[in-house]
Amino acid sequence: MLEKLKEEVFQANLELPRQGLIKYTWGNVSAIDRESNLFVIKPSGVDYQVMRAQDMVVCDLDGNVVEGELNPSSDMPTHAVLYKNFLTIGGIVHTHSTWATIWAQAGLDVPAMGTTHADTFYGAVPCTRFLKQEEIDRGYEEETGKLIVATFEERGLKPLEVPGVLLHGHAPFTWGKDADSAVMNAVVLEEVAKMNLFTRQLNSFAEELPQAILDKHYLRKHGENAYYGQK
Amino acid sequence: MLEKLKEEVFQANLELPRQGLIKYTWGNVSAIDRESNLFVIKPSGVDYQVMRAQDMVVCDLDGNVVEGELNPSSDMPTHAVLYKNFLTIGGIVHTHSTWATIWAQAGLDVPAMGTTHADTFYGAVPCTRFLKQEEIDRGYEEETGKLIVATFEERGLKPLEVPGVLLHGHAPFTWGKDADSAVMNAVVLEEVAKMNLFTRQLNSFAEELPQAILDKHYLRKHGENAYYGQK
Amino acid sequence: MLEKLKEEVFQANLELPRQGLIKYTWGNVSAIDRESNLFVIKPSGVDYQVMRAQDMVVCDLDGNVVEGELNPSSDMPTHAVLYKNFLTIGGIVHTHSTWATIWAQAGLDVPAMGTTHADTFYGAVPCTRFLKQEEIDRGYEEETGKLIVATFEERGLKPLEVPGVLLHGHAPFTWGKDADSAVMNAVVLEEVAKMNLFTRQLNSFAEELPQAILDKHYLRKHGENAYYGQK
Amino acid sequence: MLEKLKEEVFQANLELPRQGLIKYTWGNVSAIDRESNLFVIKPSGVDYQVMRAQDMVVCDLDGNVVEGELNPSSDMPTHAVLYKNFLTIGGIVHTHSTWATIWAQAGLDVPAMGTTHADTFYGAVPCTRFLKQEEIDRGYEEETGKLIVATFEERGLKPLEVPGVLLHGHAPFTWGKDADSAVMNAVVLEEVAKMNLFTRQLNSFAEELPQAILDKHYLRKHGENAYYGQK
Incomplete structure (x- = not known):
């Protein structure tokens, strides 16, 4: 069942320690199949050295386990709520990466x-x-997921334009069109969290990026006329 | 004598440099056999490249060497006092890991x-x-051990609920049900020491975690009805 | 066409992640052949794992692609302007390396x-x-390149004496006599950006290096009577 | 000539990048043979990938090259002055390691x-x-070496009790009984430089270590009745 997606989710989970985003098993990646509305997620607390692709757990959008012998990540209900409400996203990552977590704690x-x-x-x-x-x-x-959704609604944010959030006192969630891009967004969030903290320390009057440059950089990669990368 | 425990303690000591907790030989791990009330500890100042499982030293709770040709870690009497007074613990780790030591120095x-x-x-x-x-x-x-025990008594703390301590001007000790969990607790302490220092710098008004979330996270992993990980 | 230069540029690009200057594909190196006034640059957004020397793109000083099937780095027009105006330089590097970018953001x-x-x-x-x-x-x-050139003119700086710049809100560019030295200058800039930030934090009254020592160190390596290294 | 010492010095130089103390060739290690009053030092600016033990240069205490085809490290005259004046030391290390250099700059x-x-x-x-x-x-x-010696005389410090110094605006030198211990002292200095900077930031009222604990820790390792390590 969803073997290809299991492999993708498995590999994306292995990428977390490689990118320095997690220690031990403190993180989880999932990805959804929008045809069947089922998503695949890492099992809870299994050592990354022994974890296999077939250990990934299949769940539905109400947070029920549909297939798998292991318990899913304890954060699974948060993933379910996000997939149910953010219809454009295909993958979700949760880590306690150092610098993003510092902003969450702050x-x-x-x-x-x-x-x-x-x-x-x-x-x-x-x-x-x-x-x-x-x-x-x-x-x-589950309420963690609902709070994220409510926060995006209140602020009028589109999930794929701002593919991440911090939970106060906890840590970041990021997402993307698939598991791999959700991981990449977690890497970017971690890096800018570090850079922005020290930017503030170096110059407490440092300005936010002017809107014109923000537009240019975001849109040359993600806009209708994007020209970054290959076709 | 206690060959299995020696192997565990040996492996746990090797984990310290792998986790970035120590440089050279600046750290030590021990574990106790509660049947015989003997504990196994790393020898003092032996290069990790040449150290072998059989070099581990066996000691009793009064701090006497019972077996072993090498000197035990010079911190051995601290371990003895902790095992004697903290009856629920099975392993102890001492490091000078960077961020935990910074809090100890502060x-x-x-x-x-x-x-x-x-x-x-x-x-x-x-x-x-x-x-x-x-x-x-x-x-x-020995007095280092007694000071740790007195600190926990004065504050009414249970050793397995708060499995670590900082010695002012010195560095951390952590412990756990066995050598491996004591190492894992040393990794967590190092990480939160780093995160909390920068959280304070980023927002000097940052609040401590609300009790309700502290309870939830601690108890979903360690409480009677814990549901984190596999059965 | 320019096969030797392509190999140099390719290898210099691979050096960026090895030196911890970039994550993913966030960086680019180029080098120029002053005979033909053509320069070679990394293609845009290609995974470093699959990129080959022959994927490098050849461009002219007006920013036209002369050879290559892939899109050049989106920053290519900046490189073209720099080569056109800074006639002594042979290689250019752009990264978002952490500490240099922090100064750029500040x-x-x-x-x-x-x-x-x-x-x-x-x-x-x-x-x-x-x-x-x-x-x-x-x-x-293109305007990014022009702003760099204007900044150097206004300040009366020689490109090879100060082989780097920060773009406000963006990140550093460095250059050198060839691709390799441009990378080395990026490494040095990253390191001094880190050291100077914390020097200021440690002692807000810290003085800049006295001119006599600045002269001595720069000139013993780069002056007419340089005596650093081998002949 | 002094082949064994050349090998030791060569290996100690290779240890610098392994310990994260230097980038490229920015560092040098030497060691002295007190019988002949000749010391062996790294050549200047040679890539660590191609450097061999036989490339080490032999010098006398007046800073003359006695054997070797390559130029010695440009800092060689500093080493000569230190060996001439600090008669108890056997090895010297110079690096621009990040955190020690931050204190030097401050x-x-x-x-x-x-x-x-x-x-x-x-x-x-x-x-x-x-x-x-x-x-x-x-x-x-040469004057760098004289300034170090004068600083130790003015303050009444013994070179082996305080085996290191910072040059204002420059970087650290450390030394020890041989090349290996000089490298180890460089590692310790780098680590305490980092820890002490952040200790001050975390608690600007943090006290220096009480004399009684300073005595205890220094003397249990280096005093007459030292009991750290193996006999």
Whole structure:
């Protein structure tokens, strides 16, 4: 069942430690098959040295396990909510990568301060509020997904234009058209989180990137007339 | 004698440089056999390239060498005191890992500022006071152990709920149910020490993690109804 | 066509990730043949794992592709302007390396604070102003090159004495007599950007390097009577 | 001539990039044979990939080349002055390692803030003043050595008790009983330079290590009754 997608998700999970985004098993990647509305996700707490593609778990959009002998990542219900509400996305990544997590702990949006940011994120990466006691009691992981969706709605953000978010006190989620691009967006978020923190320290009056340059860099890669890369 | 435990302790010591926690021989791991009340510890100052499992030294809870031709780690008496007083622990790690040592030198507890912390430590990791001249004269390494035990008693902390401590002006000790989990706790402490320092720098008003989220993350992994990982 | 130069440019591009200057394909190196006034540059957005020497693209000084089936780096017109105006240079590198980019985002020149800087850069590395809307509309990449040239003219700097620049809100460009030295200058700029940021944090009164030491270090390597290295 | 010492010096030089202390050829290690009063040092600016043990250059204490076809490191006269004046040392290392160089650029002594420091350095690592124009004119490298010697005399420091120094605006020199221990001392200095910078940032009121703990840690490794390591 979904063997090709399992292989993609498996490989994308292995990419997390290679990119320095996680230690041990602290992270998870999933990807969805929009035909069947089923998604594939890493099992919970399995050592990356012994994990195999066939250990990936298949789930539906209500957060039920459809196939797989292992428990899915405990964050699986968050993924389900995101796939259900963000219809343009195909892959999701969750890590506790150092610098993005620092911004999440600080409870601050990551502002667009340079073209490294603008090449991937069309504006600031938002930070949510803390989850509340009643949300935690109702279902922590599912409510985490709902809070992300609500944050994007309130701010009028399109998920593929700003493919990531920080959970206050927790860590980042990123997404993309597939598992691989979700991982790449996690790498970019981590890098700009580091650069922007030290930019602020070096010059507390540093300005955000002017809108004209933000537009140029985002649109030359992602706009209708994009001319970056090969055809 | 205790060959299996020697192998575990040997492997756990090799994990320290792999995880970037130590340079040269600046660290030590031990593990205890609660049946015989004997523990196995790394020899002092032996190059990791030539060290073998059979070089591990066996000691009793009064800090006597029971078996082994090499001197045990000079911190051995600290380990003995911890095993004697913290009856739930099975392994101990001492490193001078960069970021945890920075907090130790600053003389500050590492507060719980995010879920990365809460997944492992149920609250702040305490920092002791400096050792005094008379304690150093009486026996530096043994008194180090006693100071850790006294710190946990004064604060009403359970060793397995907060599996680590900082010695003011010195460095961290961590522990766990066995040598491997003590190493993993050292990795987590190092990571949260780094993240929390920069969280404070990024936002000096950053709040500690709300109790409800601290409870949720700690208990979903370590509580009675834990559901993280596989059964 | 220019096969030897293609190989040099190809190898210099591979050096960027090895030196930790780039992630993914975020960077580009070129080199010029001053006989034919043609330069060779990396193709745009091609994975470094599959890229080959023959994939390098040949361009002229007006920014036309002369040979090659792939699109050149989108920054190619910047390279063309630099080669056209800086007649002493033979290679150019563009990266978004972390610490140099932090200074670019902060909009600050990197001052000469130590001999590591003076061994390569004969004074501060300048940071340009932001590009303006009308420049972006006229041709972003070409205008980037013109802004660099104008900045060097205004400040009376010689390109080989100060072989690098920061674009405000963007990232560094470095250059040199050939592709390899342009890469080495990118490595030095990244390192001094890191060191100078923390020097300022450690001691906000830290002085710039005295002129006498700046002269000594720059000239013992690059002056008429240089005596560093082998003959 | 001095083949064994050449091999030791060669291997110690290779250790510098392995320990992350240098990039390219920015560093040098030497060691002395006190019988003949000749020392062996790395040649200047030779790529570490092609350098061989027999390329090491033999010099005397007046800074003359006694054997070798390549130019010695341009810092050779500094080494000569140190060997001539610090009669207890057997090896010298010079690097521009990041964090030690940051303190050198800041013009500040590295204070003893923890036991990592105290295990190797018996007190603060001093930072010299800047060299003056007339000293540079007289002979930059030789005067660098004289300034180090004068700094140790003024402060009443013993070279083997405080086996390192920072040159203001430049970088560290470390030394030891042989080439290997000089490299190890360079590693320790780099690590404590990093830790102490961030300790100050985390807690600007952080105290230096109490004298009793400094004594204990230094002397248990280096004192008459040292008990660290194996006999």
